[in-house]
Amino acid sequence: MPLSDMLAAFFNHAIHFGEVGKGPAMRQTWKLAAFLGFALTASCALGQRGTAKGNGWVASWGASQQIPEPANALPVDDLRDATVRQIVHLSLGGSALRVHLSNAFGTAALHFTSVHIAHPLSSASAAIDPASDRALTFAGKPDVTIPPGAEYVSDAVEMPVAALSDLAVTFHLDAPPAGETGHPGSRSTSYYVHGDRVDAADLTDAKKVDHWYQITEIDVRAEAQAAVVVALGDSITDGHGSTTNGNDRWTDVLAARLQAQKKTRTVGVSNQGIGGNHLLSDGLGPNVLARFDRDVLAPAGVRWVIVFEGVNDLGGLARTGEVPAERHAALVERVIAAYEQIVERAHENGLRVYGATITPYTGSDYYHPSPLSEQDRLAVNAWIRAEGHFDAVIDFDAAVRDPEHPERLLPAFDCGDHLHPSPAGYKVMGDAVPLGLFAK
Numbered sequence: 001m002p003l004s005d006m007l008a009a010f011f012n013h014a015i016h017f018g019e020v021g022k023g024p025a026m027r028q029t030w031k032l033a034a035f036l037g038f039a040l041t042a043s044c045a046l047g048q049r050g051t052a053k054g055n056g057w058v059a060s061w062g063a064s065q066q067i068p069e070p071a072n073a074l075p076v077d078d079l080r081d082a083t084v085r086q087i088v089h090l091s092l093g094g095s096a097l098r099v100h101l102s103n104a105f106g107t108a109a110l111h112f113t114s115v116h117i118a119h120p121l122s123s124a125s126a127a128i129d130p131a132s133d134r135a136l137t138f139a140g141k142p143d144v145t146i147p148p149g150a151e152y153v154s155d156a157v158e159m160p161v162a163a164l165s166d167l168a169v170t171f172h173l174d175a176p177p178a179g180e181t182g183h184p185g186s187r188s189t190s191y192y193v194h195g196d197r198v199d200a201a202d203l204t205d206a207k208k209v210d211h212w213y214q215i216t217e218i219d220v221r222a223e224a225q226a227a228v229v230v231a232l233g234d235s236i237t238d239g240h241g242s243t244t245n246g247n248d249r250w251t252d253v254l255a256a257r258l259q260a261q262k263k264t265r266t267v268g269v270s271n272q273g274i275g276g277n278h279l280l281s282d283g284l285g286p287n288v289l290a291r292f293d294r295d296v297l298a299p300a301g302v303r304w305v306i307v308f309e310g311v312n313d314l315g316g317l318a319r320t321g322e323v324p325a326e327r328h329a330a331l332v333e334r335v336i337a338a339y340e341q342i343v344e345r346a347h348e349n350g351l352r353v354y355g356a357t358i359t360p361y362t363g364s365d366y367y368h369p370s371p372l373s374e375q376d377r378l379a380v381n382a383w384i385r386a387e388g389h390f391d392a393v394i395d396f397d398a399a400v401r402d403p404e405h406p407e408r409l410l411p412a413f414d415c416g417d418h419l420h421p422s423p424a425g426y427k428v429m430g431d432a433v434p435l436g437l438f439a440k
Contacts, residue, residue: 056301058092058219059299063215064273064294065182066286067180067182076176083172083197086212088169088215089164089252092226094222096220099218100154100217101215102150104181105149106149107179112145113172116171116199117167123245126191126204137154138152185235185275187210187246188210189210192209223266229254229303232295235420241416241420248426248427251271251430257433257435267438268301272296302351304437307339311377314331314369319366322372328375339383354437355393356384357393359396360406362405366419394432409425412424413425
C-alpha cells in the first residue's frame with residue numbers, strides 16, 4: 001500500500017473511533033502516523049530528486065582522458081601563461097551548461113585562472129560569436145585549482161544550446177600542468193596562444209593542434225527523461241579515418257539519427273573511445289576495466305553502454321610473429337571474461353549494455369593477422385551474438401565486411417589501412433545501430 005494511503009487509513013481510524021488524544025493506544029497510533037508522515041515526506045523528496053535527475057544534467061559530449069604520448073603532448077613552455085581554445089560537438093541541446101575540467105593524470109594541482117564558453121563561428125576556426133561568450137565560475141569564483149588526479153565541474157551557466165551544435169571552451173593557465181591530461185584522438189583542431197585571451201573574438205595568431213587537453217565532459221540541462229548512451233571503444237569509436245573537424249564518426253552519425261526521430265530526441269551520445277585501447281592491458285590509455293568507473297559510470301545521465309572493444313587485444317597477440325594455438329584459445333577466453341565483467345558491472349549500476357561485433361581487419365598493415373587471429377575474431381563475435389550475454393547486439397561486422405571476403409572490410413568502407421573504416425564506413429556503422437534500443 002502506498003505510504004499516503006497508509007497514513008490516511010490511520011487518521012481515518014482515529015477519527016472514526018473518536019479516540020484522538022485519548023489513551024496509550026491512541027498515542028501509539030499517532031506516533032506511527034508521525035513516522036509514516038516523515039516517511040511520506042522523504043519518499044516525496046526522493047521522487048522529486050528522481051524527477052530533477054531526469055530533468056537535470058545529461059552529458060552531451062565527452063572524451064576519455066589519458067596521458068598524451070610525447071608526440072601528442074604540448075611543449076611545457078607553450079602552456080606557460082597560455083590560452084587554449086577547443087571546439088566540441090554536442091549531441092543533446094539544453095537550456096544551461098556546465099563544463100568538466102580534468103587533472104586526472106596530473107601530478108600536482110593545476111590552476112585555471114579563467115574559463116569561458118561561446119558559440120564558435122565554425123567547427124574549424126578559433127573565431128567565436130562575442131555576444132555568446134560566457135565566463136564560467138567554480139563555487140562562484142572565476143578561477144579554480146584542481147588537485148592531482150581529480151576533476152572539477154563548473155557552476156551552471158544559463159546558455160541555451162541546440163542539439164548537434166558546436167561549443168568553444170577556452171581556458172587560461174598561468175603555469176603548465178605537471179603531467180598533461182588529454183585526448184589525442186580529437187579529430188578536432190584546438191588553438192593556443194600566450195597571454196590571457198579567453199574572451200578574444202578570434203585567435204588568428206594561434207598555434208594549432210588536433211588534440212584536446214584538460215576537458216572531459218559538457219553537460220546540458222535537458223528535457224525530462226533525457227539520458228545518454230556511452231560508446232566504449234578503441235580507435236574505431238574514437239574515429240581514426242574520419243574527417244578532421246567533420247564530426248563524421250559512427251557516434252556522430254548515431255547522434256544525428258537520434259535527433260532526427262521524435263521518440264529519441266532526448267538521447268545523447270558520449271564517445272568514450274581511445275585509440276589503441278585494449279580490454280586486457282594498457283595501451284595508449286588505461287585498459288577498459290581500469291577506466292570503466294570514470295568513462296562509463298560517471299557521465300551524467302548514463303543509461304546505456306555500447307561495448308565495441310577487442311580488436312587490439314586480438315591483433316596484438318601475434319603481431320610480431322605467430323604463437324601456438326593454445327595461446328589464441330586462452331586469449332579468446334580472457335576477452336570473453338572481460339566482456340562478462342563489463343556486463344556484470346553495467347547491470348549492477350542499472351545500465352543496459354549492448355555488445356558490438358568486432359569488425360574485420362585481415363590485410364591490416366599494422367597487425368598482419370593470420371588465419372588463427374581471424375578464427376579468434378569469429379569466436380569472439382559468435383559469443384557476442386549468442387543470447388544471454390549482452391542485452392542486445394549491434395552487428396558492425398555484418399555492416400562493413402566484404403560479402404565476397406568476409407574477413408576483410410568492404411573496400412568502399414576501408415580508410416586504406418584495412419583496419420579502420422572510412423567516413424562512408426562510419427556512416428554505415430552509425431546507421432546499423434537500432435534506435436529502438438534506446439526506447440524509454
